[in-house]
Amino acid sequence: MQEWLYLVIGLAVVGVLAIAGFVGTRVRRPSPPKARTDVIAPPSETQAPPAGDSAVEAPPAEAPSAEAPPAEIPSEPAAPTLERPERPASRLVRLRQRLAGSHALGRGLLGLLSRDRLDEDTWEAIEDLLLGADIGVAPTQELVERLRTRLRVEGGQAPDTRAVLREELIDLVDPSMDRALKVSGDGDAPGVVLVVGVNGTGKTTTVGKLARILVADERTALLAAADTFRAAAADQLATWGERVGVEVVRGPEGGDPASVAFDAVRQGMDRGVDTVVVDTAGRLQNKQGLMDELGKVKRVIEKQAPVTEVLLVLDATTGQNGLIQAKVFSEVVDVTGIVLTKLDGSAKGGIVVAVQRQLGVPVKLVGLGEGPDDLAPFDAAAFVDALLG
Ligand code: GDP
Numbered sequence: 001m002q003e004w005l006y007l008v009i010g011l012a013v014v015g016v017l018a019i020a021g022f023v024g025t026r027v028r029r030p031s032p033p034k035a036r037t038d039v040i041a042p043p044s045e046t047q048a049p050p051a052g053d054s055a056v057e058a059p060p061a062e063a064p065s066a067e068a069p070p071a072e073i074p075s076e077p078a079a080p081t082l083e084r085p086e087r088p089a090s091r092l093v094r095l096r097q098r099l100a101g102s103h104a105l106g107r108g109l110l111g112l113l114s115r116d117r118l119d120e121d122t123w124e125a126i127e128d129l130l131l132g133a134d135i136g137v138a139p140t141q142e143l144v145e146r147l148r149t150r151l152r153v154e155g156g157q158a159p160d161t162r163a164v165l166r167e168e169l170i171d172l173v174d175p176s177m178d179r180a181l182k183v184s185g186d187g188d189a190p191g192v193v194l195v196v197g198v199n200g201t202g203k204t205t206t207v208g209k210l211a212r213i214l215v216a217d218e219r220t221a222l223l224a225a226a227d228t229f230r231a232a233a234a235d236q237l238a239t240w241g242e243r244v245g246v247e248v249v250r251g252p253e254g255g256d257p258a259s260v261a262f263d264a265v266r267q268g269m270d271r272g273v274d275t276v277v278v279d280t281a282g283r284l285q286n287k288q289g290l291m292d293e294l295g296k297v298k299r300v301i302e303k304q305a306p307v308t309e310v311l312l313v314l315d316a317t318t319g320q321n322g323l324i325q326a327k328v329f330s331e332v333v334d335v336t337g338i339v340l341t342k343l344d345g346s347a348k349g350g351i352v353v354a355v356q357r358q359l360g361v362p363v364k365l366v367g368l369g370e371g372p373d374d375l376a377p378f379d380a381a382a383f384v385d386a387l388l389g
Pocket residue numbers: 197198199200201202203204205206233282341342343344345366367368369370374
């Protein structure tokens with residue numbers, strides 16, 4: 001009987017040890033490496049997982065068990081390979097074919113102006129073409145007037161139509177405007193670029209593309225996801241930033257946009273970053289709301305560093321609607337530059353002229369596609385050359 005008792009006790013002990021061993025193995029087995037989700041978060045210190053988590057996520061410090069050979073121990077996740085964005089200078093030339101819609105304007109004008117006789121019907125057709133491309137009434141009349149004068153054949157040699165048209169179009173687009181992006185601050189302060197515009201115009205995409213332009217120019221940058229009303233916008237920015245090693249400062253969804261902007265600029269200063277680019281909310285609910293929100297964002301930023309550039313993003317395909325948006329925004333903030341997106345899908349290249357005239361502010365960048373480097377610094381002569389093919 002006693003032997004039976006010893007046998008039962010012995011079996012029980014072996015069973016308990018076996019279970020303990022199994023559980024112990026499970027606990028010690030290192031978990032797979034955690035996917036890197038957060039290049040986006042500002043300072044790396046704030047991204048360390050909370051202490052409570054780390055015990056679960058990290059492999060134990062002691063020697064691994066036989067079930068977990070050293071090769072399987074998760075190490076620090078490999079840094080993602082960063083992309084090398086294209087230098088800005090070559091972009092407009094590379095993208096000139098994308099102005100297909102606007103080429104029609106250039107070709108159409110050349111075709112009409114090359115007719116043997118420039119009669120009234122021809123001039124009217126030229127005017128219609130210009131108005132149809134959204135150049136605007138006053139610039140159209142000015143251009144037609146200049147062309148009429150210069151292309152009048154007065155006895156001597158016929159003028160070079162193409163050369164005259166090129167000169168006059170460049171003049172209209174105004175090569176004298178200063179289109180340099182003000183992305184540097186004074187002294188220790190970073191340059192601060194505030195990006196404004198209505199949702200859907202391509203604002204967030206433009207901020208992402210701008211980060212790539214800055215990186216291509218060998219600048220350090222930080223992005224602020226101050227459109228806190230759309231979590232998707234912050235995620236979108238995070239993806240853009242991750243690809244080129246630019247971090248994104250974001251706040252809680254629905255949080256105060258001004259506090260995100262403030263935080264980003266503060267971190268930019270602390271870390272000696274060259275440029276902070278701030279994406280803003282673009283809900284055109286009413287002018288007062290917009291004014292309050294953008295005004296506050298700008299004021300709060302300027303407690304630390306001046307805003308060096310306010311870029312208004314406009315969708316070139318929206319024509320007159322874009323011009324109305326431009327007017328509203330320019331009354332709310334001092335716009336210093338215009339980004340015209342979606343020029344690749346538009347036959348309305350003339351909006352470049354119209355919007356510059358309306359705001360007295362230069363187009364500084366043009367969006368010519370959905371590719372990451374399809375945002376180009378604008379240049380009057382290169383643009384006109386692209387129009388004329
Ligand atoms: P947001 O709401 O103003 O922030 O707009 P998004 O940045 O989300 O862009 C809206 C859509 O426009 C996206 O599908 C972009 O890929 C697209 N988009 C932005 N810029 C351009 C451009 O220059 N050309 C084309 N074809 N699409 C663009």
